[in-house]
Amino acid sequence: MTMPADLETDAARLRETMAKALTEGGVLADPGWRAAVERVPRHRFVPGFYLPADEPDGQGLTVWEPVTAELDHGRWLAAAYSDTTLITQFDGAEPDWKNPQVRHGGAPTSSSTLPSLVVRMWADADVKEGHTALEIGTGTGYSTALACELLGSADVTSIEVDPHRLQQAAGALYACGYTPTLAVADGLYGYWPEATFDRIVAACSFRAVPPALLAQTRPGGKILLTLSGWLYGYARVLLTVGENGTAVGRLLPGTVSFMSARTHAAPAFGNPAHWAAGLPETGRAARHSPQRITAATEEAFHLRFLAQCAAPDAQMTTVGDVVHLVDVVTGSAATLAPTGGRWEVREGGPVKLWERIERVLSAYDEAGRPGPETFTLHFCDGGQHLRHPRLPGLPLPRP
Structure with missing residues (x-):
């Protein structure tokens, strides 16, 4: 199918509208990130994705409808520039986007995270111009492109455990002129060839803080990741790395969840x-x-x-x-x-x-029902502990 001639014009208009809405919502306070959102063509990174139907099927399973430009150009482009997570893969199996099928249920294993959360993650990690950054979980490459806009491609490394996912993301990134360092790698071990980093941001969740990430962050650098586990409880933490493999940081407020790193799945x-x-x-x-x-x-x-x-x-x-x-x-x-x-x-x-x-x-x-922001996570002596002044220490799973 031939794309409409005014695709890029429509996409630019929708990007501007999305950036304005995110700014008014308090997400894009930094003009650098707003400029990145206005420039990165998200539709280039999501040629196909799934959206949930309004009603579940007869067995109560979510009905996932495939969306591509060929199937419904208007719906595809509008969704690409909505503040919505777009599911791109289920159960680790790559869809056939030339002949996509409706799905009933399934576990999402890859997605393009909603833009407000992508920007929030980079901003919460205090990523600024001049920093070198490691992104864990390239996904579609949209988040990677935003980082490249702010930092420059030379200072961005992004790793992805799924080779096919990375291949597709690389194609989209390079076609848009972004040339970060990309590698198929397990986020549990970071990426030693490009270490050390000023910032590490994970777009997946871990049961425990991976020691390799601490070792690959310069002292004073920061790591933003989501801790999760087999009860599917989630907490985001921003760690400041110290000397000798130590780190400390507060939990962040909010209700953000990410897919588990595959090696940490239940x-x-x-x-x-x-x-x-x-x-x-x-x-x-x-x-x-x-x-x-x-x-x-x-x-x-x-x-x-x-x-x-x-x-x-x-x-x-x-x-x-x-x-x-x-x-x-x-x-x-x-x-x-x-x-x-x-x-x-x-x-x-x-x-x-x-x-x-x-x-x-x-x-x-x-203890008076303290919120997450009153808890601190300490990583020392090879273990991690959640602490609160009015609660006994809670040992988390060892890395």
């Missing part, structure tokens, strides 16, 4: 009914409802991360009305079921999973 745990079958027949009244960490609220988002710190190897799923916790590392399990206006918990194995989480929830309440 393992399969089988059938929750099999785990529940080995639990005691009778339980106890739960001191806290599981809804405290599952509700669609900002506090629950924060609490899920704290709960994850207490039980870092636990996973959670809900079957009917019953919440299941499963720990494949220790062989522990727990269920929470609504019974007569309360929740009954049954636990088995060497780790009492819900009891651990309850202790953290109770301590959080007693």
